[in-house]
Amino acid sequence: xxxxxxxxxxxxxxxxxxxxxxxxxxxxxxxxxxxxxxxxxxxxxxxxxxxxxxxxxxxxxxxxxxxxxxxxxxxxxxxxxxxxxxxxxxxxxxxxxxxxxxxxxxxxxxxxxxxxxxxxxxxxxxxxxxxxxxxxxxxxxxxxxxxxxxxxxxxxxxxxxxxxxxxxxxxxxxxxxxxxxxxxxxxxxxxxxxxxxxxxxxxxxxxxxxxxxxxx
Numbered sequence: 001x002x003x004x005x006x007x008x009x010x011x012x013x014x015x016x017x018x019x020x021x022x023x024x025x026x027x028x029x030x031x032x033x034x035x036x037x038x039x040x041x042x043x044x045x046x047x048x049x050x051x052x053x054x055x056x057x058x059x060x061x062x063x064x065x066x067x068x069x070x071x072x073x074x075x076x077x078x079x080x081x082x083x084x085x086x087x088x089x090x091x092x093x094x095x096x097x098x099x100x101x102x103x104x105x106x107x108x109x110x111x112x113x114x115x116x117x118x119x120x121x122x123x124x125x126x127x128x129x130x131x132x133x134x135x136x137x138x139x140x141x142x143x144x145x146x147x148x149x150x151x152x153x154x155x156x157x158x159x160x161x162x163x164x165x166x167x168x169x170x171x172x173x174x175x176x177x178x179x180x181x182x183x184x185x186x187x188x189x190x191x192x193x194x195x196x197x198x199x200x201x202x203x204x205x206x207x208x209x210x211x212x213x214x215x216x
Contacts, residue, residue: 025062047092095116104139109125115139174199
């Protein structure tokens with residue numbers, strides 16, 4: 001006996017199986033969403049659970065069952081957490097065991113991941129939490145600022161590649177050009193900096209007011 005088929009040639013059994021899988025994934029996504037929303041109320045204690053839920057949504061691409069193309073799109077639509085916070089929490093659950101992360105807290109754990117990756121012969125973040133020191137203090141108790149500064153110092157020790165040197169030269173030319181142009185149009189000396197693909201210009205209040213006045 002021939003199997004009943006849909007108009008596009010797929011068997012009803014295949015369609016039913018796919019629908020069951022979709023329903024299961026959608027149910028799991030709803031459960032993880034609920035967990036995240038409940039834990040957000042006590043994020044200091046529950047950040048690791050949130051990270052695990054987000055990591056599962058990302059790894060299994062559960063966001064797709066709701067029609068979202070990416071985790072970013074899903075987070076924006078659901079307004080759960082920001083992308084930056086989500087990436088931090090996912091990195092923590094991937095890099096640091098639960099007990100170590102809970103002992104250090106989310107911000108310190110994330111900073112220690114950065115320090116571990118910056119060192120020439122890196123320990124894991126969990127090793128740093130267990131027995132490392134930062135500025136003479138146990139890593140698990142050191143301030144986030146001190147940890148970030150230590151990571152920056154470690155990265156500064158590394159020899160710069162030719163590409164990095166060329167980028168620095170190009171950035172310096174860009175900053176010089178911006179400052180010269182602002183000075184030429186009467187805005188005096190402005191502070192300009194380049195970070196990656198972002199250019200920042202800092203003006204005084206008076207300079208900003210002159211720009212607004214000219215626009216009028």
